[in-house]
Amino acid sequence: MSTRFPLLPITVGLMASSSLAMAQDGAYQQPPAPLQAIVDAPRAPTLNLSPKRNLAAVLATPSLPSISEVAQPELKLAGLRINPRTYSASRFSFHTGLGLLDIDTQKEIKVSGLPASPRIADLAWSPDQRYLAFSHIVYADAAKGVKESGVELWLLDVQTKAARKLASSPLSTVYGRGFSWMPDSKTLLVQLKPAKLGAAPVPNGIPTGPSIQDSLPGGAVKQLRTYPDLLKNEQDAQLFEHYTTVQLALLDVAGKQRLVGQPGQFSRVSASPDGKHLLTTSIVRPYSYIVPARDFGHTIEVRDLAGKALHVLARKPLEEGLPPGNDAVSAGVRDVSWRVDAPATLVWAEAQDGGDPAGALEIRDIVYTQAAPFTAKPAVLARLGSRYAGVAWGRGDLALLSEAWYKTRAVKQWRINPDQPSATAGTPGDLVYAGSFEDRYNDPGQPVMRADAAGLPRLLISVDNAILLDGAGASTEGDRPFIDRLNLATKKKERLFQSAAPYYENVVAVLDEDGSRLLSTRESPTEQPNYYVRNLKQGAAPLTPLTHFPHPLPQLKEVQKELIRYKRADGVDLTATLMLPPNYDAKRDGPLPTLMWAYPQEFKTASAASQTKGSPYKFNAVSYWGPAAFLSMGYAVLDNPSFPIVGNGEQEPNDTYLPQLVADAEAAVEEVVRRGVADRNRIAIGGHSYGAFMTGNLLAHTRLFRAGIARSGAYNRTLTPFGFQSEERSFWQAPAVYQAMSPFNYADKIKDALLMIHGEQDNNSGTFPIQSERMFQAVKGLGGTARLVMLPNESHAYRARESIMQMLYESNNWLEKYVKNAQPVAADVKPAGK
Numbered sequence: 020m021s022t023r024f025p026l027l028p029i030t031v032g033l034m035a036s037s038s039l040a041m042a043q044d045g046a047y048q049q050p051p052a053p054l055q056a057i058v059d060a061p062r063a064p065t066l067n068l069s070p071k072r073n074l075a076a077v078l079a080t081p082s083l084p085s086i087s088e089v090a091q092p093e094l095k096l097a098g099l100r101i102n103p104r105t106y107s108a109s110r111f112s113f114h115t116g117l118g119l120l121d122i123d124t125q126k127e128i129k130v131s132g133l134p135a136s137p138r139i140a141d142l143a144w145s146p147d148q149r150y151l152a153f154s155h156i157v158y159a160d161a162a163k164g165v166k167e168s169g170v171e172l173w174l175l176d177v178q179t180k181a182a183r184k185l186a187s188s189p190l191s192t193v194y195g196r197g198f199s200w201m202p203d204s205k206t207l208l209v210q211l212k213p214a215k216l217g218a219a220p221v222p223n224g225i226p227t228g229p230s231i232q233d234s235l236p237g238g239a240v241k242q243l244r245t246y247p248d249l250l251k252n253e254q255d256a257q258l259f260e261h262y263t264t265v266q267l268a269l270l271d272v273a274g275k276q277r278l279v280g281q282p283g284q285f286s287r288v289s290a291s292p293d294g295k296h297l298l299t300t301s302i303v304r305p306y307s308y309i310v311p312a313r314d315f316g317h318t319i320e321v322r323d324l325a326g327k328a329l330h331v332l333a334r335k336p337l338e339e340g341l342p343p344g345n346d347a348v349s350a351g352v353r354d355v356s357w358r359v360d361a362p363a364t365l366v367w368a369e370a371q372d373g374g375d376p377a378g379a380l381e382i383r384d385i386v387y388t389q390a391a392p393f394t395a396k397p398a399v400l401a402r403l404g405s406r407y408a409g410v411a412w413g414r415g416d417l418a419l420l421s422e423a424w425y426k427t428r429a430v431k432q433w434r435i436n437p438d439q440p441s442a443t444a445g446t447p448g449d450l451v452y453a454g455s456f457e458d459r460y461n462d463p464g465q466p467v468m469r470a471d472a473a474g475l476p477r478l479l480i481s482v483d484n485a486i487l488l489d490g491a492g493a494s495t496e497g498d499r500p501f502i503d504r505l506n507l508a509t510k511k512k513e514r515l516f517q518s519a520a521p522y523y524e525n526v527v528a529v530l531d532e533d534g535s536r537l538l539s540t541r542e543s544p545t546e547q548p549n550y551y552v553r554n555l556k557q558g559a560a561p562l563t564p565l566t567h568f569p570h571p572l573p574q575l576k577e578v579q580k581e582l583i584r585y586k587r588a589d590g591v592d593l594t595a596t597l598m599l600p601p602n603y604d605a606k607r608d609g610p611l612p613t614l615m616w617a618y619p620q621e622f623k624t625a626s627a628a629s630q631t632k633g634s635p636y637k638f639n640a641v642s643y644w645g646p647a648a649f650l651s652m653g654y655a656v657l658d659n660p661s662f663p664i665v666g667n668g669e670q671e672p673n674d675t676y677l678p679q680l681v682a683d684a685e686a687a688v689e690e691v692v693r694r695g696v697a698d699r700n701r702i703a704i705g706g707h708s709y710g711a712f713m714t715g716n717l718l719a720h721t722r723l724f725r726a727g728i729a730r731s732g733a734y735n736r737t738l739t740p741f742g743f744q745s746e747e748r749s750f751w752q753a754p755a756v757y758q759a760m761s762p763f764n765y766a767d768k769i770k771d772a773l774l775m776i777h778g779e780q781d782n783n784s785g786t787f788p789i790q791s792e793r794m795f796q797a798v799k800g801l802g803g804t805a806r807l808v809m810l811p812n813e814s815h816a817y818r819a820r821e822s823i824m825q826m827l828y829e830s831n832n833w834l835e836k837y838v839k840n841a842q843p844v845a846a847d848v849k850p851a852g853k
Contacts (some may be wrong), residue, residue, distance in 0.1 A: 047086070050827040052653035058083065058643045058823055060385025060571035066120065066550060068538065069148045070470040072530045073123055074177070075149060075565075076142060079116030083820035090812045090819075093780075096259040098311020099193060100782060100814075103219060104168040105156060106212045106262060106474045107140075107192040112221055112818070113156060114139040115572060117175070117182075122530070122538070122552060125565055130175055132182040140170065141196035146474030147204040151175040154190060172198055172209065174272060188214065189379060191265040194286045202294040202473035206271050213266040215283040220261060232308055242347065242741040242749065246311050247782045256306050260284065263302060263312070280326015286317065288626040292473050293362035295321045296329070296391060298355065307339055314338045319355055321365070321393060328394035332365060334523040344747045345425040346376035346406060358437065359475045363391035365402065368407035376426065386410075386420070386447075388440065400440040401447030405429065412437070413478035413486075417507070419466055420447060426747075428455040428623050432448065434507055446607045451507065457627040462759025464503060467529050473616030479529065484508050487534050489526055492517060497582055497634040501524045502534060515555060523636040524553075538565075542638040545576050575641055577601035578650055582635040585690040587682050592629035595660035595687060597696070598639070600650050605695040611655040612839040613697040615687060615724075616646035618710040619662040619680065621672040621745045628663030642824055643815075646705060652831060653839070655696045660687045662713065673746050673756050675691035680713060681721055688723050700725065703838045705830075706813065707731055708786060709744055711775070715794065726772040726837035728830050731786050731815050734794040735763035739785045766797035772804040772837040776826055778813030786815060806833065 049055060062080040069075065093109045094101040100109040115137050119128035134155050142153035150282075155171045169189030175182040190197035191212045198209045230252045250256050267279035267288060279297070287300040303316045316337045321330040333352035341347040350373050358364040372378040384407045387397040392426050405424035412418045415438040423430045435448040452463050467487035468476040479487055485506045492499035502518040515534050518524040522543050527550070530536040535555045541562070542548040550565040570576055579599040587593055603611070622628040641647040646656045662683040666672035674678075684704070691697035704724040706714050711732025718727045736743060736757040740750035750757045758764055777791040788809065795807035808829050810822045817823055 029237045031173035047825050048828040050831050051652070054643070054648055054831060055824065056572060057641060057648050057651065058820065058827070062296045062430075062571075063566075064116075065114065065569045067142060067144075068528050068567075069144050069149050070146055070474060072528060072538070074148065075119070075120045075122060076116035076144075077118045077120050077127070078139065078142075081113070081115040083823060084477070084818060085113070086819040086821040087820070088819070092259060093812075095780075095782075096255055096261065096262070097250050097306065097315070098246055098248050098313065099259075099263075100248065101193055101262050103262065104158065105170050105192075105198075106189065107156070107170050107398060109141060110156075116565070117142075117153065117179070119177070120565065125563065128180060130180045130182055132175075132557070134171075134173070134184075140192070141198075143196070143198065143200055144474070145200050145204040146202060146470065146472060149177055150186075151177060152185070152198055152200070152207060154192065155290075164677075168358050169212070171199060172270070173782060185272070186211070186270055187274070187278070188212065188268075188276070193262055194265075199289070200474055201269070201290050202292060202475075204474075206269050206294075208279075208288065208290055208297070209268050209270050209286065210265040210285065211268050213264060216261070216282070217300075218263060220254065220257045222258075227253065230308060236783040237692065240343060242343050243309060243340040244741050244784055245739050245787070246309075246784050247787060249311065250308055252304055259306070259312070267297070267299075269324065279324060280322065286312070289357060289390075291357050291363040292359060292475055292790075294473070295324065296363045297326075298365070300359060301464045302354075303334075305337055305468070307337055310337075310339050314570070316577070321391075330356070332367070332389075332393075340741075342375035342377065343742075343749060343752075345745065348374045348406060350374045352562065354407060357469070358388060358410075359477060360414050360418070360437065361390065365389045365393070366410065370406075370610065384422070390438070398440050400437065403433060403447065405431070410435075411468065411478050412476075413480050417478070417480060417484065419451060419478065419486075423456065423498075428457045428627075430454060430456045449507075451505075451510075455623070455627065457622055457624075459491065459627075459630050459632070460495075462490055462493065463505075464488035464501065467502075467534075469529075479532065479534075481533065484619075487515070487529060488512075489529075493630060495631050497631055497636070498523070502526055502537065504531070504534060516553065517790040518636075521636055523634045523638075524551075524680075543636055544578075544580055544639045545570075546638060547571065550636055552619065565688050572618055572641075574602065575639070575651070578639040578641065578647075579637045580635070582631070582633055583690065583694075584631065585686055587686045589682065591663060591665065592631075592687055593661035593663075593683065594633065594691075595629045596633055596658040597691070597694075598647055598656040598658060599696060600651055600653060600655075603655075610654065610692070610695055610701075611696040611840075612644045612701040612703075612834070613655040613691055614649050614705060614728075614834065614838075615691075616705050616710070617660050617662060617687075617713060618706055618708075619664055619683075621715050622663050622665045623672075624667060625663075625665050628661070628665050632661070633659065643827060648827060649831070649834065652834070654834065655691065657691055657697075661740060671746075671748070671753075673753075673760060675762050676756070677716065677720060679740065680716060684717050684721060684723055697802075700843045701838050701841050703727065703834055705729065708733075708783065712762070715769075715773070716760070716765075718771050718773055719762040719765035720768065722770065723817040724771055724839045726833060728772070728774045728776070728833060729791075730776045731778060731783065731791075732775070732794075733786045733790045734761060735790060736761045738756075738787070738790065743785050763794055763797055766794065766803065767801045769798055769803050769805075770802075772800060772806075772833065774806050774808070774829060774833040776808045776810065776829060778815060778817060778822075779809045779811050780813060781815050783815035804837075 065078045068089035101110045135745040138156040140154045159168045172186040174185040186210045261283045266282045269277045284302040319332045320328045356368040372380045382402045384403040386400040389397040403422045405422045408421040408423045432452040433448040467479045469479045471477045488503040492501045492565040499518045502515045504513040524541040528538040537553040540548045552563040664672040702728045711729035714727040714729040775791045798805040
């Protein structure tokens with residue numbers, strides 16, 4: 020079970036009017052006050068649980084960053100986004116305060132010595148819980164005496180409750196957080212900006228020659244997905260090399276530093292459980308102009324603590340594309356890690372089909388192990404009929420190994436004996452679970468893990484070889500999270516806890532070895548999620564509150580929410596969350612203008628597509644990011660209605676994408692109209708990313724909606740020719756599917772108003788800004804109604820407060836003009852599926 024705490028939902032705002040004036044450019048705009056209140060609502064802090072489960076770090080969550088923060092300098096190199104001032108991955112979120120919370124006494128503990136204006140990026144508890152390390156971002160400021168920008172490493176002593184800056188040298192966090200604890204709890208393994216790195220190369224703007232790429236005859240067919248931020252020339256390559264070069268070092272809690280070897284392009288480093296070896300991955304040339312850094316050549320080695328290479332596990336070449344299919348993987352060694360329950364044993368997988376799922380083989384993957392000193396022949400841990408999906412380690416005689424195959428959605432979990440691996444073909448051990456990963460109703464849950472003495476995750480195992488399972492508890496009545504006890508010998512299950520109405524309670528961590536005490540978040544439609552300790556052995560008062568976060572905006576407390584169920588024309592069961600403004604009554608007030616917000620999902624079976632999702636007992640969260648914000652402006656909201664695209668048997672889901680999409684939309688419209696909450700002539704559709712793609716298609720192929728809001732979408736699938744979303748086939752294998760699914764090809768059919776919003780710096784594969792630009796030009800050139808808003812310095816999601824305000828301003832104006840105040844359509848264009 021994860022020890023990372025979720026950011027609690029934020030909610031808010033209600034009812035006002037807005038100007039219909041739409042500024043073309045210039046200053047950022049503000050939406051009406053109720054929408055502004057949603058953006059600026061207080062945000063609950065984040066909790067991070069300690070290894071012993073009796074303390075939590077409490078991290079203050081600031082309001083949204085300003086555009087000046089988001090507009091920090093940024094380099095886009097080989098699929099990475101780098102802040103050149105701080106030698107870190109570009110980040111816009113951080114925490115502005117740190118405290119401690121005693122789980123047993125529920126008392127908050129203040130700490131001293133924090134930076135004057137904390138900007139805490141990452142943190143990690145020492146395995147023994149004595150210390151809490153965290154990184155702090157600083158920017159050069161002469162007025163404050165800060166000479167250099169960078170990422171500092173700080174240390175909080177839990178006993179003294181005092182923090183101090185630990186490292187004199189800045190971290191390099193282009194890859195990862197830049198620090199991790201060694202098993203001894205006294206030393207940190209850090210990635211530093213090398214002292215002698217020098218200044219970054221300065222491109223002079225004068226090319227030394229053309230950039231050239233070759234494709235030679237006889238090459239294998241590969242999937243070459245569309246990636247952003249690729250290297251363009253040798254000057255880019257030199258910059259990439261500069262910013263990804265780090266110096267490994269060991270740093271003790273007193274601040275004494277020992278360098279580990281020479282600087283290198285280390286993209287990954289981890290210490291063995293015994294703390295005597297380092298597993299490193301280093302990037303090597305040649306680089307590529309068509310794939311990101313993760314596909315560059317790299318060397319995987321085991322080193323000693325002086326940095327000397329003891330064993331080369333693999334030299335992986337540059338990989339420009341994989342074989343076709345979602346089950347394709349790299350040939351050779353992949354997914355390398357340490358075996359958690361052994362001193363220094365490597366574990367990895369190797370595809371037996373060359374990584375190509377098209378080949379028909381009984382054994383797809385073999386999982387190997389090799390123990391220090393890495394001179395013996397690797398031992399076979401398991402032979403698998405599908406792809407290796409990881410191991411939950413427990414002890415020498417017990418671990419759970421998973422495998423999966425996307426094409427069939429099949430997953431299996433095996434109990435294995437790591438100390439006595441079988442080298443024979445056939446099953447790897449005792450089958451614990453087999454099913455489909457899209458079958459939520461029968462999902463057994465994930466094994467509960469606990470940190471061991473080295474701080475590494477291990478299965479929580481009882482004396483009778485039972486484990487605990489943490490599940491979402493999907494059912495026809497909605498999600499009801501649970502904790503089960505599974506005896507691995509008898510396969511008998513016992514339910515220890517399950518969320519019950521009228522609350523939604525989600526287990527965050529198991530506090531005791533026997534599973535009798537749980538840390539959970541508990542919420543109801545009118546109550547903000549808060550943390551509780553649940554004692555399963557205590558009768559009268561099993562719940563002890565830990566936090567008391569208030570409702571962000573009390574005036575929204577009476578928002579109405581219902582988990583509704585309805586059917587598609589072909590009988591597929593659908594669900595959605597219907598939200599209505601406070602005090603609204605359909606009989607008294609009549610139908611409302613309505614905003615639907617959806618995201619299509621592919622399924623292999625109609626039964627899986629029909630499963631209920633969501634919970635009627637979750638908090639009525641009104642976020643600025645989703646559609647619920649427009650409850651404050653008098654709209655009904657249908658949030659996350661099911662839009663399944665089903666491909667039964669050998670049929671691919673997208674072969675019938677359009678008729679299914681239209682059927683999904685028709686069913687949703689008919690249901691809200693039937694209930695009397697929506698006016699058929701005043702309904703809008705919207706979505707983000709693949710939901711924006713959906714929006715474009717529904718406006719192109721139906722007249723069900725008076726307007727659409729499409730954020731960060733893709734509209735021309737020939738620009739993503741080697742697959743998109745879950746589509747495995749390339750354009751050349753299924754040209755008719757690609758053409759039919761592209762709303763760009765039907766821009767002349769779009770008769771209703773389309774608002775497109777896109778981040779100018781979108782880094783998501785397949786949703787380059789040109790997608791929205793070309794779609795807008797098509798609609799405009801064909802005489803349609805459209806508006807394109809490009810948000811400066813924003814990526815696939817938007818972060819700056821100014822950008823979010825502009826997004827809401829634009830969306831509200833669009834809905835006011837084309838939906839709320841729309842006149843009934845003429846009889847000859849009555850909204851209906853085409």
